[in-house]
Amino acid sequence: MPRGPQYSDEELLDDLRNLADRLDTHPPLKRQMDEYGDHGARTYQLRFGSWSAAVEQAGFEAREPGIDYDERPERCPLCMTEETGLDFHHWRYGENEIGCYLCRECHDDIHRGKAKTSNVNWLVHCVRNLVEQHSERHDGEPDTEEILERYRLPDVEDLVAMAIEDRRD
8 A cells, every 4th residue: 555645854843833823822732733734643643752742843842741542541630630440531422432531530520510411511511510620629720722632622612711711700
């Protein structure tokens, strides 16, 4: 089977820098690279060993190490408790499944109140609960991009931003 075109390391890094400038996000997030970049984040991970390494090679400061959701992490990203029994929390089901691993306690905290999946607006309430729990457990003002990336949320920037704003009020 013929291989696609090969790009040099510098060409890949230039594409990463160009996307960062286009989106005014330095560095861009993996999901932004997948959606808007000429090459997917996986290409960078394979070439440079990790997304963070590629970001650093491009001249940016890598964000806090994220979680590879293809493998079960050693810690819950919400409470940071070392757990062996993390459960996959779904934000989206079906063919385009998206979610993250959480400990049982954090999973249940996110689904408390109106955030039961039997409620048609469960995702809105889950995001609100997540932002609340994140704010209580992590220092500093919550950041939309950090929350989207850390908990591997689908395209719900507006819900996260609204939950952060409501929390401030």
